[in-house]
Amino acid sequence: MFYWLLSFFIGFLVIGDISSSIPIETQRQESNLNQRAIQTVRYINEINDWRYKNPAQTEGAIPDSTLGWITVPGLHNILQANRVFVYQDNQPGLMSALQVQTHNSALVGKVIGRRLINSSGNDMQVTVPASIADGSLVYLN
Secondary structure (H helix, E strand, O other): OHHHHHHHHHHHHHHHHHHHOOOHHHHHHHHHHHHHHHHHHHHHHHHHHHHHHOOOOOOEOOOHHHHOOOOOOOOEEEEEOOEEEEEEOOOOOHHHHHHHHOOOOOOEEEEEOOEEEOOOOOEEEEEOOOOOOOOOEEEEO
């Protein structure tokens, strides 16, 4: 009986030690990327709700104040040809975090030469507005 309790206790120590072996900074960065991906998805959902109520606007940017959205620094939108482009600067790991939050959506890509490239490296056949810088991550709708 004593050996069972001892092995059970040692098992908990080993499991607890595994999670603490991941550097705190790595955990914090991953958490920040996940939070940013969640904010991006919520932002495009707010824009879609607003567009449903305001179908006349098909071009230009929608001010965050119009959406009732608290501005998230670095997160932008623009409408072009009746399509919404939500874009932001790329960070290592952000594309993966967006893929997780969007359940591997085919509408997430990176801008290279004013073209949208998906996470597999394939051209999505979408030309982005000139105001979106090369290297930006885009969630398209």
